[in-house]
Amino acid sequence: MDLEAVRTFAAVAEAGQFRKAADDLSITQQAVSKRVAALERDLGVRLFTRTPRGAELTIDGQAFLPHARELLRVAERAVASVRTGHRPLRVDVINSRGAASGLMRGFHRAHPEIDLDVLMLFDVETAVTAIRSGAIDASFRAVAAPGRPLPEDIESVRVFDEPLQLLTGPAHALAGAKSVTVAELAGHRIWMPGIVPGTEWAAYYDDLVAEFGLTIEATGPNFGSDALLDTIADTPALATFMSEQTRLVWPAGHGLRRIPVTDPTPVYPHSLLWHRDNPHPALTTLRTHLAATSPGGDTAGTWVPDWVLPR
Known part of the structure; x- marks a missing residue:
């Protein structure tokens, strides 16, 4: 059905x-007449009766009018849903x-007028495909x-470096330390079952292990x-690595310790x-916000793999 004809009706x-x-x-009036006539042919009914005073709706026209108005409202909503600046980011x-969720919460607090859709995709290939298709x-x-x-059509900027911390139970040998150096972690078992081969975070921890001779176990479900x-x-x-801004709550009886890692501090680079x-x-607006609120990267005393994009 021709929406312009419906609009004219x-x-x-x-x-x-x-x-x-x-x-x-x-x-022109001729164009109006042609559009209404075409719509009447499509519907197989007469919509108006011409009178000396103008045009009056027939019974069929009266029946069709509320549906025509709803069609036009739906069309307007459909256009608005994809019009630049009118759909959520x-x-x-x-x-x-994680830290990225925290960054977006900060952005929302600073710009509550901007509609947001926040979602979670698993790996970088899926994310890049979604960006290129316009899904995100x-x-x-x-x-x-x-x-x-x-890909050449994907831009990126490093926006935040998040320090890693060591998380231990109360009986761990390092539980009482105010901080630990990377060298002191050698020989300790660091358990991280969430590392998935082929992901960018797996590549990060592979390089961390190779650089400092650490033992990271990703065994078990x-x-x-x-x-x-x-x-x-x-x-x-057992101990595990936890990013500094990872939001976790545990029972008081667990007695867990979050211990800063130094000399150097491994940081996870968010782009x-x-x-x-x-x-x-x-x-x-988001890029400007992140540039203004996120601390600089490549700070002295920190470590990232050499494949990470510089800031």
Whole structure:
């Protein structure tokens, strides 16, 4: 069904005259007549009766009018849903408890007028595909993993470096330390069952192990953070790495310790990815916000793999 014909029908019904509808639509009266006639042919009914005073709706016209108006409202909503600046900004934050989620909460507090859709995608390939298809506007990732350069149409900027901390139970040998050096972690078992081969965070921890001779075990099923915390609390031989801004709550009886790691401090690099031709105005606002509120990177005394993009 031709929406312009439906729009013209609604205009004639409201104006009560073909000439007045033509003026309202900024088209000729002949064009109005042609559109209404075409719509009547499509529907197989007459919609108006011409009278000396103008045009009156037939019974069929009266029945069709509320549906015509609803069609036009639906069309307007459909256009608005994809019009630049009128749909929510869609951003992938990987997980709900990490630093990227915290960065987006800060952005929302600073710009409550901007509608947001926050979602969580698993790996960088899925995120890049979603960016290129327009399914999302941006994604937080550690880029670029070795041997996997970003496509030329994907832009990225490193926005936040998050220090790693050691998480131990109360009976662990390092539980009483105010801080630990990377060298002091050698020989200790660091258990991280959430590391998935092929992901950018797996590449990060592979390089961390190779650089400092650490022992990271990714064995066993990943039952989530609650099960991880239970195990660390009850097993003196195990510790795990936890990013500084990871939001976790555990029972008071666990007695878990979060211990800063130094000399150097391993930092996890968060970058923002987006399509270079993305016109959403809120994307520029997000990038400006992150540049103004996130601390600088490549700080002395920190470590990232050599494949991480510089700031």
